[in-house]
Amino acid sequence: MESRFTGSINRVSCALLLAIFALNVYRAATQSITVPEAVTFDRWVRPPLRDILPQPYDPDNQVLNTLLIKRSVALFRLSEFSFRLPSVLGGGLYLWAAYRLSRRLLGAGPLFVAAVALMVLNPLILALAFFTWAFELLLAGNLNLAGICLGLSAAADLAFLWPAVALGTAFLLFTLATEPSRWIPVTERFLIPAVAAGFVFLAIPLSHAQAGSLMRTESLQRWLVPYSHWPQDTHARALVQALRRDAAGRHVEIGASPEFEPILGFYRARYRLANWEPMRQKPLTGNFDYYVLDRHDEALVSERHLQVIYRDSGLVLAR
Incomplete structure (x- = not known):
């Protein structure tokens, strides 16, 4: 027994x-890529090893x-x-x-x-x-x-x-x-x-660590901001697919809320979208073919009379 x-x-x-x-x-x-993962890709995975080793810790x-x-x-x-x-x-x-x-x-x-x-x-x-x-x-x-x-x-x-x-x-x-x-x-x-x-x-x-860097090793706090973006992260891939369909065959420049630029950069590399201009951290005050906006920048839709192509969980794709 x-x-x-x-x-x-x-x-x-x-x-x-x-x-x-x-x-x-x-x-x-x-699942869609998240903001912290996209930042990791942009800063440390995409660059060659010889470029990331000399960086400050x-x-x-x-x-x-x-x-x-x-x-x-x-x-x-x-x-x-x-x-x-x-x-x-x-x-x-x-x-x-x-x-x-x-x-x-x-x-x-x-x-x-x-x-x-x-x-x-x-x-x-x-x-x-x-x-x-x-x-x-x-x-x-x-x-x-x-x-x-x-x-x-x-x-x-x-x-x-x-x-x-x-x-x-x-x-x-x-x-x-x-x-x-x-x-x-x-x-x-x-x-x-x-x-x-x-x-x-x-x-x-x-x-290459600066003084005090090791005192930040309790950095669970670094996840607090990304957690607030995860509802939008969930639909990031669906937004990218909508953008791919709409911009197929055209050379386009995309403006995005700052925290979502790394996500767009990841999917640009993931799907080898050479027709997308690289993300260059330009302010949203410029003119773009498409806009990817979070809830903080969503007012641009009405201000510029943009056409909404995709909307979900506080994430908007417009042109």
Whole structure:
């Protein structure tokens, strides 16, 4: 009876993980590009590596993720899915780590299912995947890989630098208190791979960091503004398709509200729309063939007697 119950618990957990992973794959392939993703493409993915390495360090540039996106886009051509593929795979890694860690700590009872659900029913990111795997590997005694995962966690998103430092420090202090004779070899096996893994990806960007940049690593605040634009982001691809149909075969210049210029730049590259003039951050006071306006600039429609071609969720396409 116990083994049958354990098997049922495992099947429920695996079904939950597979359903979440399938949903992530579907969303990555079908959802419009968002403002933060488009900015990442414009600033760090589209330019060649030799141009982005000398740039001043920006905490919004998640170095490891950026490099993986560049490789994914080069292999599979630019699309929403190829752009998000590293995050999707990182999400899968996190799901498996959450399963392993919960099973190790809680066995195969109801608490195990609850822990898995609490850990995986949240946004999945590459940095969190590596950070969670570091926990699992520390508990398994695999110090070399645990250190590498901790370093890669900080490299994937610098917001995880201080959590990684805190976890590593706590582990080394615990080892010093309980097994002082093993402290030096444990430190060598754990700390050197962690520093090396992080250094490989962060050395060049951090060498250009300005004073105070690291104090911004708690930069969850940077998502507050993009969150307010996500309803419009949802329909960005539909707007672009409407614009493609209307402007087919004509050379056009497009004016856009500032936060949506990166999205138009992404889709210009995505669909290879050479008939669109590159986005140049021109003010909307100029004359354009088409206007892409958010709710703050929507008054231009009546002021200039524009014809609305597409409208949805505070996003307007007019000419």
